[in-house]
Amino acid sequence: MGAHEALEHAEHAGHAHGSKQMGVTMAILAVLIAFCAAMVGSQRQELMTTLLDQSWAHSSWVAAVVKDEMAVADMQKMRGQPNTAGNPAVARLIRMDGDYNTEADLAKTWDDASDPLVDAHFDAAEGYEHAQLVAEVALIIASIAVLLSNRPAWFASLVVGAIALCLIGFTFVSARGAIAKAHHKVEEAEEDYIDHSESDLDTKGREALLNELDPGGKIRATAVAEAKQDEEDYTKQKHSKSGEAKPGENEKHSEAKTQNAPAKPKAEPSKAEDKEEE
Numbered sequence: 001m002g003a004h005e006a007l008e009h010a011e012h013a014g015h016a017h018g019s020k021q022m023g024v025t026m027a028i029l030a031v032l033i034a035f036c037a038a039m040v041g042s043q044r045q046e047l048m049t050t051l052l053d054q055s056w057a058h059s060s061w062v063a064a065v066v067k068d069e070m071a072v073a074d075m076q077k078m079r080g081q082p083n084t085a086g087n088p089a090v091a092r093l094i095r096m097d098g099d100y101n102t103e104a105d106l107a108k109t110w111d112d113a114s115d116p117l118v119d120a121h122f123d124a125a126e127g128y129e130h131a132q133l134v135a136e137v138a139l140i141i142a143s144i145a146v147l148l149s150n151r152p153a154w155f156a157s158l159v160v161g162a163i164a165l166c167l168i169g170f171t172f173v174s175a176r177g178a179i180a181k182a183h184h185k186v187e188e189a190e191e192d193y194i195d196h197s198e199s200d201l202d203t204k205g206r207e208a209l210l211n212e213l214d215p216g217g218k219i220r221a222t223a224v225a226e227a228k229q230d231e232e233d234y235t236k237q238k239h240s241k242s243g244e245a246k247p248g249e250n251e252k253h254s255e256a257k258t259q260n261a262p263a264k265p266k267a268e269p270s271k272a273e274d275k276e277e278e
Contacts, residue, residue: 021147022154029139029161036132036168043125043175050121053186054114055219060193061107068100106196117182120175127171145266 075093139158145153 013019019146019149022142023271025154025161026139026142026146027159029135029142029157032135032161032164032168033132033139036128036135039128039172040125043128044119046179047118047121047125050117050186053163053190054111054118056156057107057111057114057190057193060197061104061111064100064107068097068104071097071100099261103193103196106189106193110186110193113182113185113189117179117186120178120182122174124179127167131164131167131171133162134167138164145248156186 071093075090075097078090078093122220138157141160142157144150145157
């Protein structure tokens, strides 16, 4: 009898130990699922940011192409004019045309460099999402193993969980290298474009013209001060008009209440008044 009880006790202890291992497996799988969800959200956020930056690069390229076409159109207008070769405006247009061509090329390089970065973030999000799906399947199998106290099902969940872990590791390593490489190229292309934009001929000519017409900057400072004052006056007028509108609204409300109020009933004549009338 004692040997039989000892055997039953050992069997229950084995089941309890197996259930504890299955619970730990489920906890690990839950951590993997949470990690994959966080990485999917992060990569998608980076993807949206990269797409916005690429739209800026594309807009810069379109603007540079339009400016170059405008410069070419101006040169075509001067083709039939006399003494075209000695006209200083022609020389300036030729230099601006070359400058706009360079700006368009740099913007196009920046735009094209963003494509691999977009693809890298998209592939990383997809990889983590697939790993999350596999980990969820492993968690379901582990839950069934706990409910049925089935060790083969638990081993199957371990195998599926190992596959999910391998997918996470592969995605992390491959995406990290691809994103770092593409991001470096995008930064270089953006810096080249910004450096050229800050030193282009159009910007220099505008600054030189402003400094020549307004050496001390007094006219520009006065214009800024007047614009600020006009904005303050407009704000004050807006507030004053809104304040005047409120009493009128109150009067309308009071008139509406007076019109909608029920009429008071007339008082009935008293008995003493009836006797006097008789």
